[in-house]
Amino acid sequence: MSKVICQPNEMLPLLQTIRQPLYLLRQSTTELLGISDNNQHDESWQAFALLPALYPEWLGNQSFLNTHGVRFPYVAGAMAHGITSVEMVIAMAKTDMLCFFGAAGMPLKQIEAGLQQIQTELGNEKTNWGSNLIYMPNDPEIETAVVDLYLKYNVHRVSASAYMRVNANIVRYACKGLYRDENGQIQRNNYVFPKLSQPRLATQFMTPPPEKILQELVSQNQLTAEEAELASQLPLAEDITVESDSGGHTDNRPLGPLFSAVLQLREKLSEQYNYSRPIRIGAAGGLGTPAAVAGAFAMGADYVVTGSVNQSAVESGLSEDAKKMLAQAEVTDMAITPAADMFELGAK
Numbered sequence: 001m002s003k004v005i006c007q008p009n010e011m012l013p014l015l016q017t018i019r020q021p022l023y024l025l026r027q028s029t030t031e032l033l034g035i036s037d038n039n040q041h042d043e044s045w046q047a048f049a050l051l052p053a054l055y056p057e058w059l060g061n062q063s064f065l066n067t068h069g070v071r072f073p074y075v076a077g078a079m080a081h082g083i084t085s086v087e088m089v090i091a092m093a094k095t096d097m098l099c100f101f102g103a104a105g106m107p108l109k110q111i112e113a114g115l116q117q118i119q120t121e122l123g124n125e126k127t128n129w130g131s132n133l134i135y136m137p138n139d140p141e142i143e144t145a146v147v148d149l150y151l152k153y154n155v156h157r158v159s160a161s162a163y164m165r166v167n168a169n170i171v172r173y174a175c176k177g178l179y180r181d182e183n184g185q186i187q188r189n190n191y192v193f194p195k196l197s198q199p200r201l202a203t204q205f206m207t208p209p210p211e212k213i214l215q216e217l218v219s220q221n222q223l224t225a226e227e228a229e230l231a232s233q234l235p236l237a238e239d240i241t242v243e244s245d246s247g248g249h250t251d252n253r254p255l256g257p258l259f260s261a262v263l264q265l266r267e268k269l270s271e272q273y274n275y276s277r278p279i280r281i282g283a284a285g286g287l288g289t290p291a292a293v294a295g296a297f298a299m300g301a302d303y304v305v306t307g308s309v310n311q312s313a314v315e316s317g318l319s320e321d322a323k324k325m326l327a328q329a330e331v332t333d334m335a336i337t338p339a340a341d342m343f344e345l346g347a348k
């Protein structure tokens, strides 16, 4: 006979063992409620409900785990100037999660050194990590040079952020290395994770790249004719991160309506194009606590992305002073400002 736990302070540790099922019990004589991790107890207790085991690796979409070689559908987003540091990328990859190096704003030499350090530490086999490619309408040649670096160093996953439209740089990265396997299935070498807050942009990433861009890249010998032909049968990206109000670039939109709109678009476009591979929709923005992450999964997120909360991690590149200030800050100490690189574009 096992003991039935009735005291709230004794229940908590048992409730936190989420990987084992729990029985919810009621005592017929006293109407007392209790919990137990098995159903072997005094017969005055009757089970009226079962809390099933819940494994974090069962949340989200299983195909996310298989495609990206991770155990959890949990992504640490890029934070500029190496706040999402080399150390953070390595620590996340080693625990079978996905993390994007915060390369935005860094000189090319520093990005290259970061990529080399990550690859030395993780080896060529472990590819469950990525780096940031930020849209640079005012410095397109730097954006091109960053793509060159990612192709040179075989960075297989890129978080594409602040894009306002699909351009040749992102198409070249995504389509380089497309091939058919022995079963005739199209396979990717490189995965783009666009982060966006507009359904219009989501459409551009969930459809094949524009034919004009593909043909230009072929004529410049940047893509082969076969890569371009395969690209025209696939969505440009298959992991679309919907970002609501957040610590990053944002259009100040709430997650619920935005996520739902992109989810509906995904259904429509997948049916229209009859894709052979699934498109996954992730959620980002305001996911700083277990309750918020649970809410995103309940809404239908295939994976989640966090940012602000990771600034306080020991591996984060944030200064110690800033970490101390964050530790003392309350929710009401936060306000929205335009991202530094958006002032020129008139962001408010």
Ligand SMILES: Cc1cc2nc3c(=O)[nH]c(=O)nc-3n(C[C@H](O)[C@H](O)[C@H](O)COP(=O)(O)O)c2cc1C
Binding pocket: 076, 077, 078, 079, 080, 081, 083, 102, 104, 132, 134, 159, 160, 161, 162, 195, 243, 245, 246, 247, 248, 249, 284, 285, 286, 287, 288, 305, 306, 307, 308, 309
């Ligand atoms: C300080 C800071 C810098 C960021 N820099 C970038 C960046 O360079 N590139 C990028 O794609 N996202 C950037 N982000 C956004 C995060 O990757 C992530 O999408 C976002 O923080 C998630 O929302 P949350 O902050 O509410 O968790 C940054 C976020 C923060 C807090």
